[in-house]
Every structure is written in structure tokens, then in C-alpha cells.
Amino acid sequence: xxxxxxxxxxxxxxxxxxxxxxxxxxxxxxxxxxxxxxxxxxxxxxxxxxxxxxxxxxxxxxxxxxxxxxxxxxxxxxxxxxxxxxxxxxxxxxxxxxxxxxxxxxxxxxxxxxxxxxxxxxxxxxxxxxxxxxxxxxxxxxxxxxxxxxxxxxxxxxxxxxxxxxxxxxxxxxxxxxxxxxxxxxxxxxxxxxxxxxxxxxxxxxxxxxxxxxxxxxxxxxxxxxxxxxxxxxxxxxxxxxxxxxxxxxxxxxxxxxxxxxxxxxxxxxx
Numbered sequence: 001x002x003x004x005x006x007x008x009x010x011x012x013x014x015x016x017x018x019x020x021x022x023x024x025x026x027x028x029x030x031x032x033x034x035x036x037x038x039x040x041x042x043x044x045x046x047x048x049x050x051x052x053x054x055x056x057x058x059x060x061x062x063x064x065x066x067x068x069x070x071x072x073x074x075x076x077x078x079x080x081x082x083x084x085x086x087x088x089x090x091x092x093x094x095x096x097x098x099x100x101x102x103x104x105x106x107x108x109x110x111x112x113x114x115x116x117x118x119x120x121x122x123x124x125x126x127x128x129x130x131x132x133x134x135x136x137x138x139x140x141x142x143x144x145x146x147x148x149x150x151x152x153x154x155x156x157x158x159x160x161x162x163x164x165x166x167x168x169x170x171x172x173x174x175x176x177x178x179x180x181x182x183x184x185x186x187x188x189x190x191x192x193x194x195x196x197x198x199x200x201x202x203x204x205x206x207x208x209x210x211x212x213x214x215x216x217x218x219x220x221x222x223x224x225x226x227x228x229x230x231x232x233x234x235x236x237x238x239x240x241x242x243x244x245x246x247x248x249x250x251x252x253x254x255x256x257x258x259x260x261x262x263x264x265x266x267x268x269x270x271x
Contacts, residue, residue, distance in 0.1 A: 002111075008081040009108035010074050015081055018108070025104045029096025031141040032056045035110065036075070037235050037270075041085035043075060044235075044268060048198045053091065056138045064093055065102040074107045088112040088236060092141070114270075115240050120261075123243030123252035124159035126232070127152065128221060129174065132165040136172075136194050149174045160232055162245060169218035176234035178242075179203065180219050180227040184256050187227070190216045199233035199264075206263040212256065229254035239264045 004021035011022065025031075034049040043049075050068050057064045075089055092106040115124070129149060133142070149161045161174045171189045172178055177200035180187040186207055188200070207214050219227070229251045230242035239261045241252035251257075264270075 003108075005087070005109040005111045006082045006084065008078070009106065010078055010081075012105055013074060015077075021108070022104075022106075025094040025096060025106060026092055026141060027143045029094060030060065030062075031092050031094045031096075032060060032062060033090060033092045033139060033141055035235050036089045036091065037112075038075075038079065038085065038087050038089055039269060041079060043072070043089070044270075045198045045202070046072065046075075048201065049091075052139065052196075052198070053093075056140065057093070059135065059138045060140065062093070062095060062103070066105060071107075074105075078107050078109070082109065084109075112236055114236055115238070119159070119240065121241075121252065123241035123250065124232075125157070125244040126160045126162050126173070126230075126242050126246075127156050127158045128164050128170070128246055129161035130164050130166075131174075132163055132171060133195065137192070137196070139195055146174070160237075160242075164221055165218075168221050170221060170224070171218060173232050173234070176232040176237060176240075178230065178232050180224070181229040181231075181254055181256055182227045184213070186212060186214045186256070187217060187219060188214070189218045193218060197233055197235075199235065199238060202267060203233055203239065203260060203264065206260055206267070210259070210263065212260070224248055229257050231257055231260075238268070238270045 003023060004018040007018060008015055009018055009021055034053045036046055036049050037044045087109050090108055090110045094104040131145060160176055162170050162178055163172055165171055172194040177197040224245055225248050232240050241257060242250055243252050
């Protein structure tokens with residue numbers, strides 16, 4: 001699977017063909033990034049993504065050289081170049097061999113896989129994977145971990161891998177956040193232990209506005225069978241039910257889960 005999707009990408013504002021894409025500027029050195037979903041030409045939660053991008057740079061003591069309005073302009077330029085108004089756009093600041101100079105900035109489409117109607121109604125299968133991010137609050141490309149998980153997902157046919165830390169607690173998905181439901185209460189890991197996703201942020205807002213109780217704590221692998229339902233959130237999945245975690249099955253039609261999906265769809269136009 002190619003990193004750069006569609007026909008054209010932007011490198012420091014210059015238009016190039018995807019066959020010229022410089023993979024080393026994504027996977028060499030340190031890259032901070034965001035993936036933004038485009039719906040009918042509009043960037044979903046763009047301000048939130050840009051705020052998190054700058055927070056990641058701050059955590060890593062990096063300087064981003066472009067203002068938000070220039071990043072927004074380059075996203076618009078990319079849509080125009082590729083004659084499309086739908087998909088996932090990746091924003092990457094790469095600091096390889098910059099030696100104090102401005103980082104390389106890449107804007108490009110990546111291949112997207114949005115849930116099918118069947119997956120939205122029946123849920124997706126997930127697996128447990130023993131790993132944890134060294135700096136969970138920073139969105140940094142980790143090619144080694146990404147490749148290892150991708151291979152495991154291909155081998156098992158699972159949709160997502162839920163990360164289990166050294167103490168046996170589930171923290172988050174490899175590219176999502178995870179919520180558990182029991183007795184009409186939502187459970188999700190504390191902000192400090194995860195990359196706080198944008199979709200997760202809005203699910204928590206939905207819970208607050210609708211009087212849904214939330215408990216912020218990590219879930220031990222040993223207790224996952226105690227929960228009724230599970231769902232993941234993310235840029236591509238939106239709010240997506242989980243039907244299985246390894247051998248354990250869950251209810252994808254849970255009333256609270258369906259309520260959260262309804263509110264998220266009203267907010268975004270997607271589920």
C-alpha cells in the first residue's frame with residue numbers, strides 16, 4: 001500500500017506527483033502529524049487537529065514554521081489539485097536533517113477505509129496487542145510499531161488492535177481510542193495515558209451534555225468480560241461498535257452506544 005494516495009501531494013507548498021513522494025521524509029527522523037477527514041470539501045474538526053499538532057510540537061520541543069491559515073490553504077490546494085472533496089488528508093512536519101532550519105511539510109491524501117454499514121450495525125473484531133507508546137500524548141510517527149501491528153491485523157483479519165501496557169491494562173487502540181460500557185456508564189482511559197483523539201473529545205462532550213456518566217480509568221484485560229459493550233472512536237471509524245476482543249463478544253446494539261452514535265452523527269454528519 002502506497003503512503004501517498006490519489007495523484008498529487010504538496011511538499012513545502014510545491015505540487016508533485018505521488019510517484020515522487022519522499023518516503024524518507026515520513027519515516028526517517030522525527031515526524032509529527034495529523035490526519036484530517038474531508039467531507040464534501042470541509043475539514044472535520046480542523047481547528048482541533050491543528051491545536052493538537054502544535055501541542056505535539058511543544059511536547060517534543062519542536063518549532064512549526066507555518067501559521068494555521070497557511071496549512072488550511074495548502075489543504076484547499078490539495079483538494080483542488082486532486083479534484084476531490086472527500087478523503088483523509090495527512091499533515092506531516094518532518095525534522096530529519098533540518099539542523100535548526102524549517103521542517104519539511106508534507107500534505108497528502110492517504111488511503112481511507114471507512115466502516116461499512118454492516119460493521120456499523122454489527123461491530124468489528126479487535127485483538128489485544130502488548131505495546132504502549134513512550135510519549136502517549138504526542139502524535140509522532142512510529143514506523144516500527146505501526147508495521148508490526150499492521151502485519152498482525154493482516155494475519156488475524158481483525159479491524160483494530162487494542163494496546164495493553166506492561167501492567168495488563170488496555171489504554172487505547174493502535175489508531176483509535178476505546179470506550180467500555182457497563183450499567184449505562186462509559187469507561188475510558190485517562191487523558192494522560194492516551195493520545196486524546198478528536199473524536200474521543202467530542203464523545204466526552206456528548207456525554208457531558210446528555211448527562212451520561214463517564215469514569216476515566218484504564219480497563220484491565222482480566223475484567224473485559226464484565227462489560228456489556230465496547231466501541232472505538234477515530235478519524236475514519238467515527239463511533240464504531242466492537243463485536244469482539246479476542247475471544248470475548250459484546251453487544252453492538254447497546255442502547256447507550258446507539259444514543260452516542262446518534263448524537264455524533266448529528267454533530268458531524270457521520271457515525
